Amino acid sequence: MFGIDVSYHKGNIDWNKVKPNINFAILRLGWVGNKKNHSLDSKFEQYYRQCKKLNIPIGVYVYNYCNSEENARDGAKWAIDKLKNKTLELPVYFDMEDESIQNLGRDKLTSICIAFNTEIEKTGLWAGVYANLYWYNNYLNKEEIKKRYTTWIAHYTDGTDKYKGEYDMWQNSSTGKINGVSSDVDTDYLYRDLISQIGNIKPTNPNDEILRLANEVISGKYGNGEERKKALGDKYAVVQDKVNELMAERNEITYVIKKGDTLSGIAKKFHTTVKELARKNNIKDINKIYAGDVLKI
Structure with missing residues (x-):
């Protein structure tokens, strides 16, 4: 399956034109940081409504600045609140790529991922991890992440089946051309049929x-x-x-x-x-x- 991932940087998107060209979309929910410093993507609500209106399957990603497990758990609770009464057909992905935290070490960064995703999973939502190939290989305990969660890797190169069987989704380009999006856009190949596995889910009482x-x-x-x-x-x-x-x-x-x-x-x-x-x-x-x-x- 082929899709795109977008944030406010893409501005106003004509989803009617986009729909025939994709099978799904991953929307940036926002970013989470330290000391309860979290922010909703300014286009998330608009993109969400438009995708739902057109029955485009969606997931979300949350960009991470959190430098501790405690902050990550708080960020996850913030994300859960923003997803209240919303339905997703794909996971909530924790985006691990920021330079400000890369020197915390593999074990610490992996533990931060687990802290965030554990809170997400308590609600019944699916949790995943997004990172580029270098991050997976150098800053995370890759095998532990892959054992626990669905994985999404970024590596810009040719082909369509580059990481089939190794990761569940591959972000293959940041310069995709899609009718309805006015500028270059990230494109993705989903190898695992998560849409069928997950169905329409929404956060529940975590307990x-x-x-x-x-x-x-x-x-x-x-x-x-x-x-x-x-x-x-x-x-x-x-x-x-x-x-x-x-x-x-x-x-x-x-x-x-x-x-x-x-x-x-x-x-x-x-x-x-x-x-x-x-x-x-x-x-x-x-x-x-x-x-x-x-x-x-």
Whole structure:
């Protein structure tokens, strides 16, 4: 699928002329910064209304200046508020490219991405990460980002299938010519059918779905390890965080499984039995436990 991404720099767009030439559009929602310094793109509301009127599938991107996880979480909450009562057919992309933050280091920048996207995912929206090829290779933990989120890469070169199978979307040019846009425009190839996967979604109360899923996990509905990850899909990380939070609030004794642990060893450490641990945690095979899972003791 072929599309464009735009911000206020494109001025007034004739979307009626644009529509026959694209399958989707990614609109800049705005930018987020530090100390609650966030700003809505001056053309976002206009572009959103016009695309909706013409049934053009849309996603949004949020340009990032945040230099900490706390600021990124606040920026995400601002973005969620601006998307209230709006529907998206494509993800909310966190745009990582600003020079002012590039020296924070891979781990810190990746953690900032996760902080922002976790808040986005709590609402039921899909979260993604946008960066150019150099940023992905030098400033982010690329494999961790790709494992957690849908990815959008910028690299201006020839072809149409350059990154098919490696990234979900490729921004291939900043000098595209599209009837209805008066100046050069960014163009993109979407390889993964996210529009069908996502459907029309809008932000919900961040606590609703995640809380329900977390309580179902605690009740044993989704099993453990790979079974749970498969059942929860892209929501696994945020649901597991909520599970840990709920279990702490309930004053339950818990233990995070580490690499090399055995159920018998954990049982001995906490003066309980393998049978009791298996019962409490709905473990079907006592020889299969997974690092990172949380056990109720």
